[in-house]
Every structure is written in C-alpha cells, then in structure tokens.
Amino acid sequence: MRTSDYLDNIYEHAQVYPTQKPERRAKFYTGPVKNIGTGETSFLKAVVEQTSDSVAQDLQTEATWNIQVQPFAQELGVVIPGVESHAHTFKWVLFNHIEGSPIAERELEKYIEKIAKLCASISQVPLGREPNGLGGWMKNRLGRFEQASASEHVSRHLAEQIIRAGESVDDSTIQAGTAHGDINLPNMLVSDQLGDDIGLVDSEFGTLRTKPEWDKPRYHDAAYFYHLLYVQYQRPDLAEKFKVAFEKEMRLSPDFDKETFEVEFGFSVLERTLSMGNHHIFKRDRNKPVSDPRRLEPGPYVQLVEQSIQAISR
Numbered sequence: 001m002r003t004s005d006y007l008d009n010i011y012e013h014a015q016v017y018p019t020q021k022p023e024r025r026a027k028f029y030t031g032p033v034k035n036i037g038t039g040e041t042s043f044l045k046a047v048v049e050q051t052s053d054s055v056a057q058d059l060q061t062e063a064t065w066n067i068q069v070q071p072f073a074q075e076l077g078v079v080i081p082g083v084e085s086h087a088h089t090f091k092w093v094l095f096n097h098i099e100g101s102p103i104a105e106r107e108l109e110k111y112i113e114k115i116a117k118l119c120a121s122i123s124q125v126p127l128g129r130e131p132n133g134l135g136g137w138m139k140n141r142l143g144r145f146e147q148a149s150a151s152e153h154v155s156r157h158l159a160e161q162i163i164r165a166g167e168s169v170d171d172s173t174i175q176a177g178t179a180h181g182d183i184n185l186p187n188m189l190v191s192d193q194l195g196d197d198i199g200l201v202d203s204e205f206g207t208l209r210t211k212p213e214w215d216k217p218r219y220h221d222a223a224y225f226y227h228l229l230y231v232q233y234q235r236p237d238l239a240e241k242f243k244v245a246f247e248k249e250m251r252l253s254p255d256f257d258k259e260t261f262e263v264e265f266g267f268s269v270l271e272r273t274l275s276m277g278n279h280h281i282f283k284r285d286r287n288k289p290v291s292d293p294r295r296l297e298p299g300p301y302v303q304l305v306e307q308s309i310q311a312i313s314r
C-alpha cells in the first residue's frame, strides 16, 4: 500500500507495514500496523511532514507519560499502551495496539462513575517528587483571557470577575497532581477483550515527572471532563453526577477537605472552560467549525463560568 515517501520511510525504520489507510489527523498520522518482528498488530503514531518541533515534543510527552504511568495501570483499572519502539527524535512512536472502540456518546451515562474513578486514580499517581503547589501555571492561564471582556455574551460584571480571579489566584495553594490532559470520549477505548478496564490513549498533554514546570492542578482531568459534559455534550445533569462520583473518590484520601476541593475544582473548571481556544464562544475564529455545540450555544458556557467564579469566591 503506497502512502507517502515520508511515511514509507517511517514504516521502514519502524519495521512495520500498514494494515489499513493511515489516518491523517491534525498533527499525526495514526493507525494500526503489522510489526514485522513479532507479527503482532501495533499502533503507529507519526508526526506529519513539515511540522514544528513542538509536535514531535508532544509525541515524546505521550510516550514518556505512558512509560511513567504504566506500572500503576493495573490498579487504576486502565490499559495504557506500552511503547514498543520510537525514533531517536520521536518523530514516530510504535505503541501496543489496544483492541477496542471509543466510548460512544450514547453510552455516557453508563460510564460516568467509571470515568470519575479513572480521573481520581490518575490524579493520585505519584509525581515522583515532593508534593507541591503549582508554580504559576494557573495564574498564567487565567491571565490570558482578557478577551472575554469583549464578548457580547459576557456581562461587564462577569468579565471583571474573570480578570479578578486571574489576578487573585495563588498558585502555591493549588496542589499539583498527575494528569492525562485529554480525558475525552475518543481517547477512552472499551471492548469485550478489555473487560472492565478502559484503554486510555493520547496522553500528549500529560504531566511529566521530569517537568515540574508543566505541572497541572490535581483536579485537571476531572474538571476537563466535567466541562465537556456540561458544554460540549450539553448534559449538566451528567456533569453533576460525574462531580459527585469524583468527589466521593477523592474523599477516600485522608487529607480531603470539602472547602479546598470546591475552590480547586472551581479554578480548574474555570481554566478549562476559558481555555477552549478552538471552541471558544468568546473568540470569533473564522477558521474553526461553527458546528461545535460550544460555539453554537453560549448559554451553558457562560453559566459554567459564572458557577465556577461563585465556587472560588466563597
């Protein structure tokens, strides 16, 4: 099967051949391949041609995160694809292939508690260094969203509150935790073969032991999925159910404190909601599809910002 000279070259180096047409996604070529060495199916993720170094870096992050979290996978109830091989420069990585399909939107309800547990367990994977507060990440992120004040959907009062939240946040009081970074339905695979486990892929925005400067808050994954339930899937009812299940998991940790939980979760939801640059109702980016529900229907979006502002100002 001919693909492109670039990809053929990678296949040759990885000692694999494609079993179907590779999917060309935004930054990567992905797809199942046959490993010539083992005869097994593997999963290749390769950076597209003429891409920036930061994309190769994302792939490297993904491979490193998987290696880091793998030893805990079994007790987390997840299958994280191991790394079979990779190019020196991480232009491509060969992962174990996971037999499964992404959780379907219509199955969301069934998986809510399981996903809550998954987010809770991942957040507790040891960072491999002293537990610490964030080093300025939240302040930096919230400070970026002054454009919200220019949106017709946001009252002046709310815009001022957003800006004040950015100015007042004290990162040192927000505890960092291990995060996957992209807990969304397409990245969670299920199948008969996986049984009760979830196959978790695409950790390119994960937290790394070696990069404290990329630390994210411990509720980052849960806050992101909560955000998606609320504004992308437009199921605030499921979002609440998810949060209740997540909180229940977090209560098992001996240092749980309800007030701290609400504030840290609120900050994370606010950050996640404001940071959805591509889907942001506050931005009028004409290159982005307007069919995304988050751009079509500003109601839940603004509601969620208001709600998280309230949670953090208690």
Ligand SMILES: Nc1ncnc2c1ncn2[C@@H]1O[C@H](COP(=O)(O)OP(=O)(O)O)[C@@H](O)[C@H]1O
Residues within 6 Å of the ligand: 025, 026, 027, 028, 030, 043, 045, 081, 095, 096, 097, 098, 099, 100, 101, 102, 186, 187, 201, 202
């Ligand atoms: N190791 C794997 N085994 C089986 N399927 C995978 C594997 N990794 C990814 N996939 C499938 O391919 C899709 C795209 O891969 P992903 O790593 O999520 O790329 P992207 O960064 O483009 O979202 C996933 O949604 C999943 O369905």
Ligand SMILES: [Mg+2]
Residues within 6 Å of the ligand: 186, 187, 202
């Ligand atoms: Mg993905």
